[in-house]
Amino acid sequence: GAGVSQSPSNKVTEKGKDVELRCDPISGHTALYWYRQSLGQGLEFLIYFQGNSAPDKSGLPSDRFSAERTGGSVSTLTIQRTQQEDSAVYLCASSIWGAGDYGYTFGSGTRLTVV
Amino acid sequence: EDQVTQSPEALRLQEGESSSLNCSYTVSGLRGLFWYRQDPGKGPEFLFTLYSAGEEKEKERLKATLTKKESFLHITAPKPEDSATYLCAVEVGSSNTGKLIFGQGTTLQVKP
Numbered sequence: 001g002a003g004v005s006q007s008p009s010n011k012v013t014e015k016g017k018d019v020e021l022r023c024d025p026i027s028g029h030t031a032l033y034w035y036r037q038s039l040g041q042g043l044e045f046l047i048y049f050q051g052n053s054a055p056d057k058s059g060l061p062s063d064r065f066s067a068e069r070t071g072g073s074v075s076t077l078t079i080q081r082t083q084q085e086d087s088a089v090y091l092c093a094s095s096i097w098g099a100g101d102y103g104y105t106f107g108s109g110t111r112l113t114v115v
Numbered sequence: 116e117d118q119v120t121q122s123p124e125a126l127r128l129q130e131g132e133s134s135s136l137n138c139s140y141t142v143s144g145l146r147g148l149f150w151y152r153q154d155p156g157k158g159p160e161f162l163f164t165l166y167s168a169g170e171e172k173e174k175e176r177l178k179a180t181l182t183k184k185e186s187f188l189h190i191t192a193p194k195p196e197d198s199a200t201y202l203c204a205v206e207v208g209s210s211n212t213g214k215l216i217f218g219q220g221t222t223l224q225v226k227p
Binding site: 004031033035040041042043044045048050056059091093095097098099100101102103104105106107108109 | 119
């Protein structure tokens with residue numbers, strides 16, 4: 001597609017349930033990033049994939065969070081045993097390489113609400 | 116600790132009233148400074164990358180400038196469609212990872 005696609009756009013889940021958020025990057029973009037945007041907070045880096053290299057997981061807030069990227073394309077962010085503090089907008093972005101001259105292209109995000 | 120601070124948090128302008136948004140940063144080794152625009156319910160949209168002090172970039176009514184401590188986003192004769200949240204971010208470190216540290220943003224409202 002022409003842009004970064006994220007699904008679902010909205011997700012309401014009960015505390016303690018697991019959720020999976022999907023990101024379809026722009027074709028040919030080797031770098032893929034996940035960020036979290038909480039109400040009143042700036043964007044917070046979560047995880048970064050670059051080609052076939054091991055992902056940089058340094059931003060994941062706890063071991064309940066994990067992500068994978070299959071075939072260098074689609075990525076899934078999984079949150080296990082969700083907590084109310086996980087409520088936020090989860091944004092995925094992709095780029096040809098790094099942030100560079102053209103920045104990232106972001107998706108519209110998944111708004112996660114944990115009740 | 117690397118930090119990015121944007122001011123003001125919110126700005127209301129009349130159409131045609133020029134102003135500037137500030138992004139100050141304290142980082143160890145700036146690789147690049149980025150400006151994004153975010154409309155409600157959407158992901159941020161890339162505007163500019165600045166790499167070194169003294170650099171300037173322009174796009175329509177927007178001009179971004181960079182010094183060793185801060186960046187400004189100047190908005191000349193804004194229109195209502197310029198209303199959005201403007202985000203500043205920095206890339207730091209020795210390798211080209213593209214990991215960004217974002218400020219909290221300035222929400223701009225331009226009234227007709």
